[in-house]
Amino acid sequence: MLQPNIPSPTLCDHARAAKDSRFDGLFFTAVRTTGIYCRPACPAPTPKQSKVTYFPTAAAAATAGYRHCLRCRPELALGWVRDAANSVAGDKARGEKNVVR
Numbered sequence: 193m194l195q196p197n198i199p200s201p202t203l204c205d206h207a208r209a210a211k212d213s214r215f216d217g218l219f220f221t222a223v224r225t226t227g228i229y230c231r232p233a234c235p236a237p238t239p240k241q242s243k244v245t246y247f248p249t250a251a252a253a254a255t256a257g258y259r260h261c262l263r264c265r266p267e268l269a270l271g272w273v274r275d276a277a278n279s280v281a282g283d284k285a286r287g288e289k290n291v292v293r
């Protein structure tokens with residue numbers, strides 16, 4: 193079975209500690225002590241590194257027995273797709289073409 197790649201654990205740790213929303217959808221953080229998984233930018237207190245496991249998809253975390261977080265709703269995470277679509281729609285609405293971001 194093909195597994196999507198996730199960033200390195202070190203990068204995941206940094207993204208999670210910084211609550212960096214650019215990593216939304218690239219990996220999911222599951223906390224072994226609570227049984228809950230989150231988005232990287234979840235507003236909940238950051239769990240200790242020793243207590244987390246990273247998953248490439250929300251489905252993988254759910255399959256492993258974790259429940260979705262009620263604050264960041266990781267099961268709905270396709271933020272980067274949504275943002276990209278909104279960006280393209282916004283560019284078209286403004287009549288902009290070939291915008292480099």
Ligand SMILES: [Zn+2]
Pocket residue numbers: 229230231234235236261262263264265
């Ligand atoms: Zn969360």
